[in-house]
Amino acid sequence: MASQTLLLLPGDGIGTEIMVEVEKLIDWTNAEGLTDFSTDHGLVGGAAYDAHQVAVSEDDVEKARAADAVIFGAVGGPKWDNVPYEHRPEAALLRLRKELGVFANLRPAICYPALAEASSLKRELVEGLDILIVRELTGGVYFGEPKEITDLGDGQKRAIDTQVYETYEIDRIARVAFDLARTRSNKVHSADKKNVMKSGVLWDEVVRGVAKDYPDVAFEHILADNAAMQLVRNPKQFDVMVTDNLFGDILSDAAAMLTGSLGMLPSASLGAPDPATGKRKAFYEPVHGSAPDIAGKGIANPIAMIASFAMALRYSFNMIELADRVDAAIADVLADGLRTGDIAQDNRKTVGTEEMGAAILAKL
Amino acid sequence: MASQTLLLLPGDGIGTEIMVEVEKLIDWTNAEGLTDFSTDHGLVGGAAYDAHQVAVSEDDVEKARAADAVIFGAVGGPKWDNVPYEHRPEAALLRLRKELGVFANLRPAICYPALAEASSLKRELVEGLDILIVRELTGGVYFGEPKEITDLGDGQKRAIDTQVYETYEIDRIARVAFDLARTRSNKVHSADKKNVMKSGVLWDEVVRGVAKDYPDVAFEHILADNAAMQLVRNPKQFDVMVTDNLFGDILSDAAAMLTGSLGMLPSASLGAPDPATGKRKAFYEPVHGSAPDIAGKGIANPIAMIASFAMALRYSFNMIELADRVDAAIADVLADGLRTGDIAQDNRKTVGTEEMGAAILAKL
Ligand SMILES: CC(C)[C@H](C(=O)O)[C@@H](O)C(=O)O
Ligand SMILES: CC(C)[C@H](C(=O)O)[C@@H](O)C(=O)O
Numbered sequence: 001m002a003s004q005t006l007l008l009l010p011g012d013g014i015g016t017e018i019m020v021e022v023e024k025l026i027d028w029t030n031a032e033g034l035t036d037f038s039t040d041h042g043l044v045g046g047a048a049y050d051a052h053q054v055a056v057s058e059d060d061v062e063k064a065r066a067a068d069a070v071i072f073g074a075v076g077g078p079k080w081d082n083v084p085y086e087h088r089p090e091a092a093l094l095r096l097r098k099e100l101g102v103f104a105n106l107r108p109a110i111c112y113p114a115l116a117e118a119s120s121l122k123r124e125l126v127e128g129l130d131i132l133i134v135r136e137l138t139g140g141v142y143f144g145e146p147k148e149i150t151d152l153g154d155g156q157k158r159a160i161d162t163q164v165y166e167t168y169e170i171d172r173i174a175r176v177a178f179d180l181a182r183t184r185s186n187k188v189h190s191a192d193k194k195n196v197m198k199s200g201v202l203w204d205e206v207v208r209g210v211a212k213d214y215p216d217v218a219f220e221h222i223l224a225d226n227a228a229m230q231l232v233r234n235p236k237q238f239d240v241m242v243t244d245n246l247f248g249d250i251l252s253d254a255a256a257m258l259t260g261s262l263g264m265l266p267s268a269s270l271g272a273p274d275p276a277t278g279k280r281k282a283f284y285e286p287v288h289g290s291a292p293d294i295a296g297k298g299i300a301n302p303i304a305m306i307a308s309f310a311m312a313l314r315y316s317f318n319m320i321e322l323a324d325r326v327d328a329a330i331a332d333v334l335a336d337g338l339r340t341g342d343i344a345q346d347n348r349k350t351v352g353t354e355e356m357g358a359a360i361l362a363k364l
Numbered sequence: 365m366a367s368q369t370l371l372l373l374p375g376d377g378i379g380t381e382i383m384v385e386v387e388k389l390i391d392w393t394n395a396e397g398l399t400d401f402s403t404d405h406g407l408v409g410g411a412a413y414d415a416h417q418v419a420v421s422e423d424d425v426e427k428a429r430a431a432d433a434v435i436f437g438a439v440g441g442p443k444w445d446n447v448p449y450e451h452r453p454e455a456a457l458l459r460l461r462k463e464l465g466v467f468a469n470l471r472p473a474i475c476y477p478a479l480a481e482a483s484s485l486k487r488e489l490v491e492g493l494d495i496l497i498v499r500e501l502t503g504g505v506y507f508g509e510p511k512e513i514t515d516l517g518d519g520q521k522r523a524i525d526t527q528v529y530e531t532y533e534i535d536r537i538a539r540v541a542f543d544l545a546r547t548r549s550n551k552v553h554s555a556d557k558k559n560v561m562k563s564g565v566l567w568d569e570v571v572r573g574v575a576k577d578y579p580d581v582a583f584e585h586i587l588a589d590n591a592a593m594q595l596v597r598n599p600k601q602f603d604v605m606v607t608d609n610l611f612g613d614i615l616s617d618a619a620a621m622l623t624g625s626l627g628m629l630p631s632a633s634l635g636a637p638d639p640a641t642g643k644r645k646a647f648y649e650p651v652h653g654s655a656p657d658i659a660g661k662g663i664a665n666p667i668a669m670i671a672s673f674a675m676a677l678r679y680s681f682n683m684i685e686l687a688d689r690v691d692a693a694i695a696d697v698l699a700d701g702l703r704t705g706d707i708a709q710d711n712r713k714t715v716g717t718e719e720m721g722a723a724i725l726a727k728l
Binding site (some may be wrong): 062085088090094120121122141142144147149152155156157158159160161162163164165166167168193195196197198199201202203212215224225226228229231232233246247249251252254256257258262306 | 379414449452454484485486491505506508511512513516519520521523524525526527529530531532533557559560562563565566567584588589590592593595596597598610611613614615617618621622626677
C-alpha cells in the first residue's frame with residue numbers, strides 16, 4: 001500500500017486533547033499494518049494566531065492541499081474574541097474549505113441507542129434516528145461579494161452580505177445528496193426559501209432537474225423554516241436533506257442537538273473527484289466546537305473526533321471494513337456503559353478523554 | 365370613543381374560516397360597547413390573484429395603510445403554485461410588511477399548560493415556556509437588492525440575494541426587544557452569524573450599543589446556529605430573542621413548534637410610532653399557514669387567529685384588560701378540555717372551528 005498522508009489540525013481548546021486520541025488510533029492501525037498513514041501537523045485558529053498572527057499560515061494551507069485528507073479539531077476561544085476580523089479563528093475553517101474546494105459537507109445526525117434518553121425530545125421520536133444533512137459548503141452568503149461594512153457618516157453604517165449560487169454549484173451538491181440517498185433510505189428533501197430568495201428559486205429549479213436523473217429516489221421540496229419545524233416535530237420523516245451553506249449551518253446544528261448525541265457526531269467535507277486520479281480533497285471534523293469551558297481538564301468527549309477519523313477511512317480511503325470496526329468499537333464502549341461528562345448518566349461510568357480513547361482502542 | 369378601523373384580510377385556505385370567528389368576536393365587543401371598531405375587508409394571496417391577477421391590489425394596500433390595524437389570515441395553496449413569481453401568494457405578505465413599515469415582528473412562543481403533552485420535547489423542558497422572538501421584518505435578505513437570476517448561457521444561471529442592514533434598522537428593532545424584555549423577564553439574546561457575515565458584525569455592534577442604554581436588562585450574544593441548538597436543548601433559558609429577518613423566520617418557527625401549541629400562536633408586526641400622533645402601523649397574523657389540506661372542512665383551529673386579534677387589542681388599542689380577558693377565555697376553553705383536531709387528545713372533546721370560536725365567545 002502506498003503511504004497516505006494525513007494532515008492533523010488540532011486547533012484550540014479541546015481540539016488538541018481529542019486529536020491526541022486519534023493519533024493513538026492512527027499509530028495502532030499503522031502498527032497493525034491496516035493502514036500506512038504518514039501524519040503531519042499544523043496550526044489553526046487561535047493557536048495559529050498566537051504563532052503567526054493569522055488564522056492559518058500559507059504553509060499549512062499548502063500542506064492541507066497536498067494531504068490525502070485533513071483531520072481538523074476545533075477552533076476558537078475567549079482569548080481570541082478580539083483579534084482582527086480577518087484573523088479570527090473561524091477564518092481558518094472558511095479559508096481551508098474554500099481553498100480545498102470541499103463543497104459537500106456531510107453531517108450525519110444519528111441517535112446512538114445508548115443515548116436516546118439524553119435527547120430533549122421524547123425517546124420514541126429520536127430512537128433510531130439517522131438523518132444525513134448534505135450542506136453546500138463553499139458558496140452562498142459565506143463567500144459572496146460584496147461583503148462589507150460602509151460608513152455612511154452621522155453614526156450610520158451599512159453592512160452587506162451577498163448570497164450567490166450558480167447552477168453548477170447546486171447541481172453538484174444535489175448529485176452528492178441523491179447518490180448518498182441511494183446508499184441509505186432513498187429519500188431526499190431539499191430545503192430553501194424559494195418563496196423569498198432568488199437563490200432559492202434557482203436552487204429548487206436545479207435540484208428538481210437533478211431529481212429527474214434519480215427516478216428511484218423519492219424527492220420533496222421543503223421550505224427552510226418548515227424544515228426547522230419538522231425536524232423538531234418528527235425528525236424521523238427525513239433521510240437525506242440537501243441545503244445551502246447558511247441553512248445547512250443552522251439546520252444541521254438543530255438536527256445534531258435533537259439526537260442527544262452532539263458530542264458524538266462527526267462530519268466530512270468533500271471536494272470534486274480529480275478528473276485524472278479520481279481522488280477527492282477531504283476535510284473531517286467533529287460537529288461540536290472547541291468548548292473553552294472544559295478545555296485542558298482531560299474530560300472532553302473524543303468520540304466525535306474518532307468518528308470523524310472513521311469517516312476519513314470510509315470516504316477518503318475506501319477502508320469500509322476498518323471504518324465499520326471503529327464505529328462498532330464506539331457503539332460497544334457506549335453499550336458497556338462508559339460515558340464522558342457531557343453524556344454522563346446515572347448507573348454509568350464517567351471517564352475522561354484518555355480513558356474513553358483507550359477503551360475504544362481496546363475494543364479494536 | 366372614536367371609531368377605529370380594522371382591515372380584515374382573510375386570504376386563502378383556512379384563513380377565511382378562522383377570520384369568521386374573529387368577526388363574531390368583533391361584533392360582540394362592539395355590541396357590548398367595549399370597542400367601536402368599523403371593519404373593512406380585502407383580498408390577499410391566491411384570492412386576490414383570482415380576482416385581480418396580483419397578490420394584493422393597490423386598493424387593498426391603500427386600505428391597509430389607512431387602517432388602524434390589519435388582521436391577516438393566511439395565504440397560499442397548491443392552486444397558486446405556478447402563478448408568476450411576483451404574484452405568488454406570499455408576495456402579498458412581503459408587500460404589506462414593507463408598505464406598512466412594520467419592522468418589528470413579535471412572535472411569542474408560549475406553551476399552553478393544557479398542551480404541554482403535545483410537544484415533541486419532554487414535558488419538563490416546555491411546561492411554562494414563554495419566549496418572545498423579536499424578528500426584524502422589513503430588511504435583510506428579504507428586500508435587499510440586487511435580487512435576481514442571470515442567465516450565463518451554456519445552461520448556467522447565477523442567482524443573487526443581498527442581505528443589507530443599516531445601523532438605524534438594527535437600533536430600532538433592538539430597542540423594541542429591550543423595551544419588551546423590561547415587561548417580561550429582563551433578558552435579551554441577540555442572534556446573528558457575526559463569525560461569517562458582515563451584517564452580523566454590524567448587528568452585534570449596534571445591539572451591544574443599545575444594550576448599554578438598558579443596564580437593568582441582561583444581555584447575551586448568541587450565534588444563530590447555536591441558538592437553534594439551544595432552543596432544542598433547553599428553551600427555557602430564553603426570554604426575548606432579537607434577530608434578523610431570515611434567522612427570525614427559522615428560529616421563530618422552530619420555537620413555535622417546540623411549544624406543541626403551533627395552532628395557537630399569534631404574531632404582531634409593528635411600525636415606528638408616528639411622530640405626530642404616536643400611532644404605530646400594525647399587522648396581526650397567526651404563525652401557522654393556510655393549511656390547504658384541511659381547508660373547507662370547518663375543522664381548523666381558530667385560536668391563533670383569535671389570539672392575534674387579542675394582540676391587536678393590546679398593542680394597537682391599548683385595551684389591555686379586554687386583551688387579557690380574551691387570552692383568559694382561550695386558556696379556559698382549553699382547560700375545559702375542548703380541542704380542535706390539530707391538538708386532539710384522548711379524553712378531550714374534539715370540536716370544529718365554529719364550536720371553538722363560540723366556546724371562547726361564551727367564556728367572555
Ligand atoms: C465556525 C463557523 C464559521 C462554522 C460555520 O458557520 O460554518 C460552524 O458553525 C460550522 O457549522 O462548521
Ligand atoms: C410566507 C413567507 C414569505 C413568510 C416569511 O418567510 O417571512 C413566512 O414564513 C413567515 O414567517 O411569515
